[in-house]
Amino acid sequence: MLSDFIFHTERRTEAECKALLKVRRGELAALQHRLDQAGLPVIVLLEGWSAAGKGRTIQSLIRELDPRFFKVISVNSPTETERRWPFLKRHFETIPAAGKVLFLDTGWMEETVQAYLRGDLSDREYEHRLESINIFERQLAAGGYLLVKLFLHIDPETQKERLDNLAADKDTAWRCNEADRRQNKNYERQLAVFDRYLAATDKPWAPWKVIDSTQAAQANLAAADWLHDQICAALKNRPSPVHPAYQWPLAPTLPLEQVKLDKVLEERDYRRQLKKCRKKLAALHNELYRKKVPVVIVYEGWDAAGKGGNIKRLASSLDPRGYEVLPIAAPTKDELARHYLWRFWTRLPKTGHIAIFDRSWYGRVMVERLEGFCTTDDWQRAFDEINEFEQELTDSGMVVIKFWVQIDKDTQLERFNQRQADPAKQWKITEEDWRNRDKWDAYQVAVDEMLQRTSTTFAPWHILESVDKRYARIKAMKTVIEALEQALRP
Template sequence: MLENEERRTHTKDEQKAWKAERKELERALEALQQPLKEAGIPVMLVFEGWSAAGKGAVIARTIARLDPRNYQVLTFGPATDEEKRRPLLWPFWKGLPAKGQIAVLERSWFGRALERMEEEPKETAQLVEEINIFERQLCDDGYLILKFFLHIGQAEQRRRLEKLAGDDDTAWRVTDRDWRQNRDYVRRKEKLDLLLQATSTPHAPWHVVWNEEKGSGPLEVLRTVKAALDDALDHGVPKPAPVERAPWPLLEMPRLSQVDLSPRLSDADYDAALKKEKKRLSKLHSRLYREKVPVVIGFEGWDAAGKGGAIRRLSWALDPRGFDVVPIAAPTKDELDRHYLWRFWRQLPKDGHIVLFDRTWYGRVMVERLENLTPEARWSMAYDEINEFERSLTRWGAVVLKFWLHIDPDEQLRRFHDRENTPEKRYKITDEDWRNREKWPEYEKAVDEMLQRTSTEYAPWVIVEGNDKKYARLKVLRTVRKALEERLDS
């Protein structure tokens, strides 16, 4: 993809024509902002390229006439200390634009992946897969991704770096890394070419822009952006082709109707075991921090099944400085305006820390499915998207556990009445709880399918027999403790 073009001199008339066309395209983009907003199409303009290739100037021309309220420019240099402690794609999920908005990225996941590949060449295939999954998931959700690589030759790059370095006002922009890149231009070009080809897809292709000649690069970018926006407004955002995947490494799971809910614990046995488990978990938490192992734990279950109680007992064993509890309610407008996984990616922990999700991304295939909040075409994709998300977390190094707290309808009814009749618990019972109870058979069917299709070797579901709260709470603690021991002692 990275072929050098011959330099040629353009006449003044050609330069004048370029300028006139550029201004016309800038006005056209300005006029497209409102239709994009009305259509709810989120746009990501990605700019990569050689050092000194002119990314800043091209971006400036691209957004010259856009309303600043409709776009945001995000600059990604080398990963910060905060970003190094989270998954590679975390900052880019955080920066997703809302529907009808434009995100302009100076450098992106492409550059970060290239840095990682140079440090760990064995990770190349995995990183390419992560990039392609990220872009495919966004395009499936209606995002328009336009990627530009600004290309210049080695001699031109050296000339530009020398010019920048020779000016006191711009010398700070030239780093040792830039000079190394120029000296190693040929080898780096080969790596770039391979990565560009591996991550250029029909729904998110790379546009290589030769940017040595003044005015030609910005004009080519404007032409490409204008054509893509027109096409998206007329025909919709390009959708990825169906993906052929290897079978997921699924664990065999029972149906909820097959789960024995009779296990119980005496108060004495519970108190003794709880004290023991808390002590062991506390020590493990310190080891997690020292060894920088992140932990992601999700809690789902029937209304009144005891999620809150299980989370509280687990939190008692943990250092409050090293974990967060994230309650998930109905999505806000900001959350509805972005990919459904956005709000979960944003809450991922730093390495060495733990996050407990009180309800999770599985709402996509339960509530959103059964309440017709999401079209079937989208929620049916979520099983694979979720498996990809959780695999990405484990590849990063996270321990991922998911608990389904299970009770029977009679126990739920008893707890509902207890909440209604206890003033300090009354806030816990809502009309929605009663409404969901009426749909128990439909929810049970959806949960069974969820368990069957998303309990993987790397992110297993654990069904917790919850009719006895003490038994359920202890099972959660023991399961977490055993999973952490297995990981830390492996």
């Protein structure tokens, strides 16, 4: 893309560009209110050469915008803490809410390209990173986001001249560092890497716009024109990515009606095994922390199946400084205004820590599906998006363990009645629980499909037979022990 780019020789005068730009800025300001009314979130990604004018272009684009509805982030190299999370986490957590605009002064492109040039990423790792970025951008576009990607291009002579000018002024010398000089010195190698990146990530739902940034006024106008046109097009017809046809490596699962629930563990055996499992888990948690391995444990299951008690016994074995239990309720207004996976990306554990989710992202293909909180296209697409999410976690070194806590309908009714009759437990039973029970058969169909389509070899489902809660608790603890031992001593 860049190798074939021809720098323009015919240009408008600076005065003409400024006059047209003034009009365009007014139109962008008007569009901002339409974005808010339509609930369309926009991410404007500014990438390009050092000294190409990314900051200047952002400043030009936002001049007439209402600052209450946009945000500008200058993305720096990841901190030591940020490196303890999956690569995409810090980028996913900054995505804007519906109707808002986010301007990024460099982003995941700069981070990826520089890591590759430094040798931090092998060719294979770089290709995998590009795949992750394409998935990230496709998920955002499918979730209703508009991605506007601009690359500011300059020739090596112009870049050197600008870097020299920056270095000559004591107030701007800090903007010209050794990495910038190195980029200019190795312009051709950098050009080849930029080319490869742009070609790999140029998609119909998130295309790149390369802008000749030799002349500031001309570049600012070109950026404003492109942003205006992209917003207008999205307001008429939001981008609809083509969803890939995946063949996921699946682990076999039984339909729920075939799961035998006659497993029983006597009290004496339960106490003996509980003590043994707690001791083992405590030792493994210490090893996890030392080896900096992050763990995600997901609990899903029927109401009154015993998720809370199961989590309580598991957590009692762990160092409280190194784990967190995350009860997931209905999304808040702020969470509803973003991609549905956003509230889970922001809750991931750092290395050496454990996050236990009491309900999770699987609400998309169960509650949201059956209660009509998302479209059919949304929940059908979510099976693959969830697999992509979990694969991103496991590829980053995270252990993902998923439990479905299973009981039968008669056991649930018995437990509901017990809760209703016990003043100390009445808070556990709500009208919503009874309504969900009326939809048992529909939920079972949804859960069976969920288990079948998302029990992958890298993040399989484990069924906990919980008519006997003691049996289910020990089985969960043993499953976690086995998974951690495999991760720590492969």
